[in-house]
Amino acid sequence: MSTISALDLQAFYPEELKILNVENRKEEIKIYMHSVSKTCRCHRCGKILNEHHGSHHRTVQDLPILGKRVSLDMQIYDYECTCNEKGTYAPTETFDGFLSHNSRMTDRLEDFICMLALETSCESSARIMNRLNVKVSGDTVIRILIKRYKNQPVPTCSNAVGIDDFAFKKRHTYGTIIVDEETHRPVAVLEGRDGKTLKEWLRQNQHVTTVTRDRASAYAKAVEEVLPDCMQIADRFHIHQNLMDAVNKVLCREIPASTVIPKNAVPPDPDQMELSTVLQVEGKKNRSHCG
Numbered sequence: 407m408s409t410i411s412a413l414d415l416q417a418f419y420p421e422e423l424k425i426l427n428v429e430n431r432k433e434e435i436k437i438y439m440h441s442v443s444k445t446c447r448c449h450r451c452g453k454i455l456n457e458h459h460g461s462h463h464r465t466v467q468d469l470p471i472l473g474k475r476v477s478l479d480m481q482i483y484d485y486e487c488t489c490n491e492k493g494t495y496a497p498t499e500t501f502d503g504f505l506s507h508n509s510r511m512t513d514r515l516e517d518f519i520c521m522l523a524l525e526t527s528c529e530s531s532a533r534i535m536n537r538l539n540v541k542v543s544g545d546t547v548i549r550i551l552i553k554r555y556k557n558q559p560v561p562t563c564s565n566a567v568g569i570d571d572f573a574f575k576k577r578h579t580y581g582t583i584i585v586d587e588e589t590h591r592p593v594a595v596l597e598g599r600d601g602k603t604l605k606e607w608l609r610q611n612q613h614v615t616t617v618t619r620d621r622a623s624a625y626a627k628a629v630e631e632v633l634p635d636c637m638q639i640a641d642r643f644h645i646h647q648n649l650m651d652a653v654n655k656v657l658c659r660e661i662p663a664s665t666v667i668p669k670n671a672v673p674p675d676p677d678q679m680e681l682s683t684v685l686q687v688e689g690k691k692n693r694s695h696c697g
């Protein structure tokens with residue numbers, strides 16, 4: 407065990423979190439710190455608070471240093487706020503985005519884990535972080551991603567949106583995605599594709615005047631029911647897809663799946679070739695292989 411003194415660690419932490427001591431252990435750097443804050447912003451009502459309600463001890467993980475886990479042993483304050491109708495509310499310090507409410511990781515560590523998860527997968531990011539001596543499981547990574555998704559501000563959208571379904575898990579679970587036609591960015595991901603969740607979303611976004619969609623009836627009915635004056639457009643992608651499906655069915659019905667070329671057959675002169683003399687239909691059995 408030794409104390410790090412060459413590096414000014416305090417510069418990497420909020421001014422209101424004073425470092426008391428640092429222990430450099432075999433797989434972990436333990437940093438003891440305590441809060442010296444005088445004010446705190448309530449994360450519910452936004453009010454600046456200056457009354458301490460109490461303090462508590464918390465251990466959180468921070469970004470690793472050279473493969474060693476960094477563990478912050480903190481004594482931090484709870485403040486008093488009157489925004490809770492049922493009694494005194496005691497929000498905990500967050501140090502301007504350094505720490506989330508009740509989180510066991512700093513926000514910057516969560517940022518890094520989320521970035522890894524989005525580039526790879528939840529399980530892969532957990533395995534990489536474990537190699538860096540950060541304790542996190544795949545389930546925790548999923549929970550962090552869900553928490554961050556729910557905390558996102560609800561995006562606004564223009565009056566023209568595109569609606570389509572997608573598979574969370576093919577043939578099992580489907581969802582509905584709504585994309586702003588002006589920015590080409592997703593504005594909502596809804597559960598199911600039967601139109602129920604879409605109706606709810608449309609009721610909260612009554613400014614929508616144009617919807618592009620596929621030719622399935624569920625979305626058409628939902629839009630018609632909630633926004634009867636909304637213009638519905640069957641988009642080019644789905645019309646093209648429907649056309650190709652129809653052409654494929656006709657080709658499968660009219661053209662055999664395989665042909666038999668007679669042994670020792672003399673290659674015909676392409677200019678003189680007639681299709682019926684070269685191709686021999688094998689029968690209905692082979693047609694089933696097509697499409």
Ligand SMILES: [Zn+2]
Nearest residue numbers: 448451487489
């Ligand atoms: Zn409050």
